[in-house]
Amino acid sequence: MYAVDKHYYYAIAIMIEAAANFSLSIILVFRYGILGVALGTLIPMLIIRVCVMPIYVTRIAGLNLREYLKPILLPAMLAAGLLGLAHWAGIITRRAASIDRLLATGLVIGLIYVAGYYVMMRLAAPVLLDSMLNRQRKQRVMRFGRKAFQ
Numbered sequence: 001m002y003a004v005d006k007h008y009y010y011a012i013a014i015m016i017e018a019a020a021n022f023s024l025s026i027i028l029v030f031r032y033g034i035l036g037v038a039l040g041t042l043i044p045m046l047i048i049r050v051c052v053m054p055i056y057v058t059r060i061a062g063l064n065l066r067e068y069l070k071p072i073l074l075p076a077m078l079a080a081g082l083l084g085l086a087h088w089a090g091i092i093t094r095r096a097a098s099i100d101r102l103l104a105t106g107l108v109i110g111l112i113y114v115a116g117y118y119v120m121m122r123l124a125a126p127v128l129l130d131s132m133l134n135r136q137r138k139q140r141v142m143r144f145g146r147k148a149f150q
Contacts (some may be wrong), residue, residue, distance in 0.1 A: 006060045011111065013048050013056075020044035079116030 021044045028036030058068045085107055 008129040009056060010053070013052060017044045020047075075116050075119045076120060079112055082112045082115070083109070 021041050021142070023040075024043055025040030028040045032039065054065060054068060058065050061068070101116045
């Protein structure tokens with residue numbers, strides 16, 4: 001978005017998310033405690049970053065939503081599967097019995113996150129960039145004719 005000078009609306013969306021985060025956290029902390037603060041952060045983030053921003057980015061990039069999500073889904077499913085496997089194996093639990101267990105859980109989650117991020121950047125980013133570049137090349141050829149790009 002920065003490269004094509006379309007980050008104005010992104011900045012507005014992030015400011016709305018921040019205001020909603022703050023407001024919901026204050027409202028929910030009295031009823032649910034620290035879990036309410038987490039929910040106050042989660043709800044606006046899900047709405048803005050999972051629902052609104054992909055639609056905005058796909059419109060800017062000239063992609064449809066399926067093209068945008070296709071390279072991202074495999075790494076996301078892989079990371080979710082690894083987390084589920086770690087939870088099933090007892091490495092990750094809902095409550096940490098000691099500081100050692102808490103640190104070990106944090107380390108495992110961090111490693112799974114880094115592995116998922118690495119897979120996503122190695123597999124998904126080149127495919128998405130290639131798709132965007134091919135679309136732009138096709139638009140230029142249609143606009144200026146094939147001779148301009150030979």
